[in-house]
Amino acid sequence: MTLEETYAARLKDGTLIPDPAQAAAIKPLEAVRAKLAEGTKRSLFGRAKPAEDPMGAYLWGGVGRGKSMLMDLFHETSPVPSRRVHFHAFMQELHEAMHEARARGTRDALAPFADGVIKEIRVLCFDEMQITDIADAMIVGRLFEKLFAGGVRVVTTSNRPPDDLYLNGLNRTLFLPFIEMVKTRMIVHHLESPRDHRQDRLAGAPVYFVGGGALDELWESLTDGRSEGLTLRVKGRDLRLEDFSSGVARASFKELCGKPLGAGDYLALARAVRVLILTDVPVLDRAHGNEARRFITLIDALYEARVKLIVSAEAEPEALSSGGVFEFARTASRLREMQSADWGA
Incomplete structure (x- = not known):
């Protein structure tokens, strides 16, 4: 089922309440799901081609607007292996994996973790992305670059627009390329509903x-x-x-x-x-x-x-x-x- 069909079924059985803003937010998510459904394209030499845009969706808006619910629908209807995780929990995993990699003397501590994600899933669903810690700010850009290069698409929710991530943070200028990556490689959609x-x-x-x-x-x-x-x-x-x-x-x-x-x-x-x-x-x-x-x-x-x-x-x-x-x-x-x-x- 497409996301639109799944959403319509939830409205019909009374699980969800009609909300035009949520219905509009389904469209960018479905665009990503449809790309995933196309499968991985191969070159003439049998190698996987780099994944094409859109590489994901960034859904932002106020609290209680239904962002997490829509992302859950996306996760449930994903035609490929998908993981749904809270952003803070995922970054905790990443920091611990990098600490262990450094202890082993690994030169690029981020690479083994990113490679493991790329092997396991084709889409990563982040709930509640917030960048408030400089340690997160300094590595999240490289993480997304590696995931995108490996063909993993990312769907994330946030209370903030991309331009407000890590606002007033230490050395924020180093973080700006990541914001640009989000805006150019992902579909950014504001779920603007008056209803909480x-x-x-x-x-x-x-x-x-x-x-x-x-x-x-x-x-x-x-x-x-x-x-x-x-x-x-x-x-x-x-x-x-x-x-x-x-x-x-x-x-x-x-x-x-x-x-x-x-x-x-x-x-x-x-x-x-x-x-x-x-x-x-x-x-x-x-x-x-x-x-x-x-x-x-x-x-x-x-x-x-x-x-x-x-x-x-x-x-x-x-x-x-x-x-x-x-x-x-x-x-x-x-x-x-x-x-x-x-x-x-």
Whole structure:
């Protein structure tokens, strides 16, 4: 089935809600799928010819517009071996593989990893491309060059247009050729819909629960019960989220605030997720000073990034700090503000 046929079938059975902007975004994805369906062309000497344009699609737009859903449809209907992975998780794999290659004395540490991808798949689907780390910025261009040269097409989603990737980053001029590559070798499409389907799923639903709540149901609704996990590499350490799918994460207070994490960890988390379901937040007394400070830092990071926060806690925000031991007034105020229906980038 073509993507248009698959999309129409999902509309007919009620799985999807009609959205003209999503229907328009199907066309560039189908152009890439059709190229893949043509198969690899051969020269007169039997060698594979270099892959032709378009080498992929770059689908960008606001949160909740359906980018990940459309990419999943593309992945499902791919006529060739395809891999779907969150961008941060893939870059983590790449950095680890390059570290191992350097330890073996490999001259070009990127090459073995890229060659392995080229042997295994013909299309790579990246969800939520964001370039915020200089290490990623310095190698992603070479990675795409190698993949394209090996005939691997790339489909990616992002909240930003290509020109805004790694904006204000260190040595950004070195990154500009990659932006040009994206704009010339891939189909760039803006999914410009006024409708936030993720907010629709949360419409009318509370996002702050005292003494428990229907968080499992919310998780199922936002992720369709799927979890791929996510590992964030922060200053040489791994921050692992077992429950993660398409920008939605779920973690307990103990997992995020009961461990020796710092501002860098929470900033990386805030960049990687658009919705966080945070469970089992206790009342914080004098004996939990470290946990309280981490919680304050976590909320600050989520607030500044306008992450949608869903919480289950033992008490209302103003009562989470017993006896006023901590500088908690700002955190309580932010927790209240983040409950508003229009909160979230």
